[in-house]
Amino acid sequence: MSAPWLVELEAVSKRFCLRHDAPGHLKVALLRGLGRRPPSPSLLALDDVSLRVAPGEALALVGPNGSGKSTLLRVVAGILQPSSGRVRVCGRVAPLIELGAGFHPELTGRENAFLNAALFGLTRREIQAIYEPVVAFAELWDFMDVPVKSYSLGMQMRLGFAVAVHVHADILLVDEVLAVGDEDFQAKCHARLAQLRGAGTAMVLVSHDGPALQRFCERALLLDEGRVVAAGSTADVLETYHRLSPQLGFAARAS
Amino acid sequence: MIRLLRYRTLVASLVARDLKLKYRGSLLGVCWSLLNPLLLLAVYTVAFSHVMRVDQPNYPAFLLSGLLPWLFFAGALRDATVSVTTQGALLRKLPFPAESLPVSTVLFHLAQFGLALLAGIPLSLLAGSRPGWTLALLPALVALHALFVVGLALLVSALSVPYRDVIHLTEVGLLLLFWLTPVAYPLALAPPALRTLLGLSPITAFSAAYQDLLFFGRAPAGLAWLALLAATTLALALGTLVFRAQAPRFPEVL
Numbered sequence: 001m002s003a004p005w006l007v008e009l010e011a012v013s014k015r016f017c018l019r020h021d022a023p024g025h026l027k028v029a030l031l032r033g034l035g036r037r038p039p040s041p042s043l044l045a046l047d048d049v050s051l052r053v054a055p056g057e058a059l060a061l062v063g064p065n066g067s068g069k070s071t072l073l074r075v076v077a078g079i080l081q082p083s084s085g086r087v088r089v090c091g092r093v094a095p096l097i098e099l100g101a102g103f104h105p106e107l108t109g110r111e112n113a114f115l116n117a118a119l120f121g122l123t124r125r126e127i128q129a130i131y132e133p134v135v136a137f138a139e140l141w142d143f144m145d146v147p148v149k150s151y152s153l154g155m156q157m158r159l160g161f162a163v164a165v166h167v168h169a170d171i172l173l174v175d176e177v178l179a180v181g182d183e184d185f186q187a188k189c190h191a192r193l194a195q196l197r198g199a200g201t202a203m204v205l206v207s208h209d210g211p212a213l214q215r216f217c218e219r220a221l222l223l224d225e226g227r228v229v230a231a232g233s234t235a236d237v238l239e240t241y242h243r244l245s246p247q248l249g250f251a252a253r254a255s
Numbered sequence: 256m257i258r259l260l261r262y263r264t265l266v267a268s269l270v271a272r273d274l275k276l277k278y279r280g281s282l283l284g285v286c287w288s289l290l291n292p293l294l295l296l297a298v299y300t301v302a303f304s305h306v307m308r309v310d311q312p313n314y315p316a317f318l319l320s321g322l323l324p325w326l327f328f329a330g331a332l333r334d335a336t337v338s339v340t341t342q343g344a345l346l347r348k349l350p351f352p353a354e355s356l357p358v359s360t361v362l363f364h365l366a367q368f369g370l371a372l373l374a375g376i377p378l379s380l381l382a383g384s385r386p387g388w389t390l391a392l393l394p395a396l397v398a399l400h401a402l403f404v405v406g407l408a409l410l411v412s413a414l415s416v417p418y419r420d421v422i423h424l425t426e427v428g429l430l431l432l433f434w435l436t437p438v439a440y441p442l443a444l445a446p447p448a449l450r451t452l453l454g455l456s457p458i459t460a461f462s463a464a465y466q467d468l469l470f471f472g473r474a475p476a477g478l479a480w481l482a483l484l485a486a487t488t489l490a491l492a493l494g495t496l497v498f499r500a501q502a503p504r505f506p507e508v509l
Contacts, residue, residue: 016507074506078350081503093350101348106276115272118265119349127264 064249091170100160343509406490
């Protein structure tokens with residue numbers, strides 16, 4: 001691959017409609033058709049955001065609740081389309097926004113792992129190839145033929161994480177899901193992420209765990225109300241975040 | 256559609272999931288899929304053949320040839336209306352092609368339709384239908400029909416997101432359409448004016464083609480195939496167009 005960046009966002013903005021009548025009804029559409037368009041308030045969730053992530057690089061997103069971190073992650077993932085600006089992403093994206101998305105309680109661990117991997121876009125052959133490593137990573141050998149409804153939450157998250165870090169993603173997007181399982185398993189997760197980075201996987205992480213971000217990411221962006229307020233080394237950005245935090249987010253708007 | 260080919264394993268897994276969830280833990284399992292059409296067959300046969308005395312020799316066999324395709328069509332479309340609206344949580348978290356949801360719903364019903372045909376064709380022979388060599392054309396007709404249903408499924412599943420009314424409209428529409436399609440009665444029995452009107456419906460065209468193949472043992476005319484092909488192309492084009500226009504907004508509005 002010749003492109004130096006796996007993720008490249010240029011001046012990306014995202015505006016959400018805050019319609020209270022959504023999901024709409026035909027009645028509303030008919031009224032609109034007759035020219036009685038109700039005013040629709042909107043929210044600028046991302047405002048002119050640009051960023052780049054190179055292979056093997058990990059970028060941290062920090063900021064108060066509602067600052068646009070998760071929206072930004074969803075735009076990179078291709079789940080949300082930007083209202084303006086340009087998004088360029090090379091390769092397979094694996095968003096870890098919720099571990100085990102789509103797990104069905106009545107299905108066994110094996111069936112759920114298969115379906116979950118298919119949701120990431122893997123073919124049958126690819127899934128069969130990663131199945132054993134996934135089971136070994138999740139340490140759920142004896143539980144793969146048991147319905148997931150009898151799993152503990154920790155077991156479910158371990159299986160979800162194990163699938164997500166084995167789908168051969170070029171870009172991994174991690175949203176607040178680093179605290180999986182007990183200490184041993186967390187150490188294993190961090191080791192796996194480091195290993196993937198070493199192999200060239202680019203990462204964007206959202207977390208409120210400052211020390212973990214400092215250990216893992218060399219660069220960070222501070223977001224507030226959808227804008228990039230600070231960018232630079234993770235230590236500097238976290239320092240700026242702590243200094244500015246009384247003036248950011250809901251706290252600032254309330255006062 | 257090309258993206259969907261890349262995600263073919265996902266579509267297959269969704270179909271497998273639905274089949275497993277439907278049959279797991281039930282004693283009679285797959286038999287339930289056959290019991291429902293059999294029950295309807297019995298009820299309509301009593302009502303139309305013995306109470307109202309519709310002039311149609313071999314009524315049960317005639318009914319069966321149109322009823323099984325109808326149940327596939329109606330069941331797939333009814334489930335398709337909610338196939339996207341109920342999966343908002345998933346669509347907000349992973350960037351998979353949303354088309355895989357209505358398409359897998361149709362394939363799930365197609366699998367049951369196939370099963371019903373396997374059991375229904377010997378039954379209909381027993382009841383006196385004489386299909387003969389025309390049965391060889393059945394796979395082509397089923398394939399065309401399934402694509403037609405996929406087109407409509409894409410349409411209703413996408414429109415149900417901004418307009419939940421479409422879910423109820425489809426439900427009511429299907430009820431009405433059942434009686435406006437010559438399944439429980441032969442088209443020839445309808446008054447001439449109504450017959451022309453019913454003849455315009457693509458659902459009637461599919462129903463008639465199935466009755467030709469399975470019951471009368473004759474091949475539908477070339478013109479009839481052309482009409483089915485045109486209806487399928489139109490449904491697929493419209494469904495794809497509407498779905499593609501709506502899909503980018505699914506993660507936002509669901």
